[in-house]
Amino acid sequence: MFPRALALGYAAVPSSIGEVPDMSVRVRFAPSPTGHVHIGNMRAAIFNWLFARHGGGEFLLRIEDTDRERSTPEALRTIFDAMEWLGLDFDGEPFFQSAHLDAHRAAAGQLLRDGRAYRADKGGLGKGECVVFRMPPEDAVFTDGIRGELRKAAADMSDFVILRADDTPVFHLSNVVDDIAMGITHVIRGDDHIENTFRHVALFRALGAPPPRYAHLPMIVNAQGKPYSKRDGDAYVGDLRARGFHPEAVFNYLTLLGWSPGDDREKLARAEAVRLFTLDRVKSAPAQMDLRKMTHLNAQYVAGMPAADFAAAAREWAQSQAWWREPDETYFRGVCALMQSRTHLYSFIAEWGYFFADDFAYDEKTVRKLLRKEGAGAALRAASAALAETDFSEAAIEAALRAAEKERGIEEGRINQPVRAAATGLAHGAGLYETLALIGKDRVLRRLSRAAEELCGA
């Protein structure tokens, strides 16, 4: 259902001379297939991936699908799509938690036999007896890879349910048993799990397994400084894609949320991030997403793409537009060359209609400001007449416009914007002469006449 490996070629990159790849590193990304892929989860996936690839270890995927009520195939698909989009290739086959319920129950049985757990009816709605883990009497302590030593007094912790009365395992049990089964060496997860970790460490010990190393990532919060909720539309990876972000830019931006290479570099190639990533450089304070900064980074990525790559990406976006007409490839490349540096997000491509068809939309404000003006119609007619006599080269277009201005007594350069508005419907865009030359003489003259007739005032 998913390519076994995305073959991106970033596996096992030793970070520096003398640093031996630690083949024993095994981390996992463990999402629940119950909806969208939350941005915070995906950032955790990225950090796990970076950590694994940096050390030459393995990055595993575990699907925590034991919540039968809420788990859906679509949500599972969404997880795979998001990971593939961001280039997070995982090692081996996905581990489906629902296939290991027996192992979870067996672990509960073992704890029961060892006296580390007991049966009890914790009240509630008379559901009967469940299995409760007995917290050891010692204080809980573990060394967090990001925050250092974390501890919690035994008195502040209480026993907790690991197996429900209906014989289904609770998150804590499944999580720990699966981590043991998968040979997980490092657990890198959100800091909302810190409290759980105190309990999980005790569970590992009770099951006779050494606890993995833990590292708790700071949360990503929304523009209000609050945790993301379903209400925050831009909190999902799929939305970022739909909004025109380039995956490498999103990857790069998310990498920088809570981590930095230690110097002023921000635009980091994936391989570079892999080489530089270490947990001790991860911050412990929460971070806010800044869509504008991410957009800026996106613009840099788009502007820096090889022309052919940009054309391919632009084509996909353009094809879904209502105005799309299959153009000559050379022409399409010409459009891309003109517009690449202006395409901060792929969604900007929605404005490219005027390059491909005559029935593009005129921006109302632009029409009002540039065309419904005294003398605008006459100016356009003069421009049209002058342009008609040229070979429509960029230089000839410029000369013709200057001549038209002279004829109508218009200040030099002032005819450009009305002409642009008439020919493209917009007040912004690439250089006017290049744009007109590319669109072509016939189309431009037709648009100027039409605009003079139908849009110009006075």
Next chain:
RNA sequence: GCCCCCAUCGUCUAGCGGAUAGGACGCCAGGUUCUCAUCCUGGUAACAGGGGUUCGAUUCCCCUUGGGGGUGCCA
């Protein structure tokens, strides 16, 4: 309530006892220019507060405040 975590410009961050507290986004001003974008130049703006420790605190410790998390037979 109790417990845990966190705290540098509006935002993302650098800083790991001695610096004019640096960079980036945003914003403002200017240059380039037919517009927009790019690009270049300059500017704006921060160590939450109070105690310690120290010759010296953004940095180490404590308290307060603020924010977040946990306190489920959710994950």
